[in-house]
Amino acid sequence: IxxxxxxxxxxxxxxxxxxxxxxxxxxxxxxxxxxxxxxxxxxxxxxxxxxxxxxxxxSAVPADEIEKERRLAEETARNEGKPEAAISKIIEGRVTGFVKEVALLExxxxxxxxxxxxxxxxxxxxxxxxxxxxxxxx
The missing domain is CATH 3.30.479.20 (Elongation factor Ts, dimerisation domain)
Known part of the structure; x- marks a missing residue:
């Protein structure tokens, strides 16, 4: 055990x-x-x-995991050449998707x-x- x-x-x-x-x-x-x-x-x-x-x-997802996902989403969006104006929405969308994967109630x-x-x-x-x-x- x-x-x-x-x-x-x-x-x-x-x-x-x-x-x-x-x-x-x-x-x-x-x-x-x-x-x-x-x-x-x-x-x-x-x-x-x-x-x-x-x-x-x-709220149970550690802030460092959300921040890591946020940084990864920003880096990916910039590497893909996304317009600067769209990057913040892309980041939020990817963070929301991440939370829906790892948080039961979501x-x-x-x-x-x-x-x-x-x-x-x-x-x-x-x-x-x-x-x-x-x-x-x-």
Whole structure:
């Protein structure tokens, strides 16, 4: 065992993902919700297993990662010869795209890409307080 988490104070949903029916689960997810929303909790846990977000929301993404992405986007835009007036919008667009990749609540929901994970939680009248994704060998 390399990692243990303790979640207290609110309901937790669990999802175990098998990559093969002959093998034990390779990915496990714990999702701590504000209140018991069994279906939404399971669906969000499945989403986490598939998309492996690193952070809960935009504010949880470290500022240095956002700044690194901002610098990379600016450098790329300048190397591509984009007009100076468009560079700031390009940077913001790429940073927003980056956040949507790494922040759970900003991601397009796996079962309905027209909605975000945040919208799914809102519809279930709950909130995601925390999540933990485990993979065999990590």
């Amino acid at each position: 390399r990692r243990i988490v303790v979640l207290t104070g609110s309901p937790v949903s669990l999802y175990l993902h098998k990559t093969s029916p002959d093998l034990p689960p390779q990915v496990g997810v714990l999702v701590q919700l504000k209140n018991a929303a069994v279906d939404a909790g399971r669906d969000i846990a499945q989403h986490i297993a598939a998309f492996a977000p690193k952070y809960l929301n935009r 991601q397009a929901f796996a079962k309905d890409a027209k909605k975000t994970v945040q919208q799914i939680a809102d519809e279930a009248k709950t909130a995601v307080n925390a999540f933990h994704r485990f993979r065999v060998g990590q």
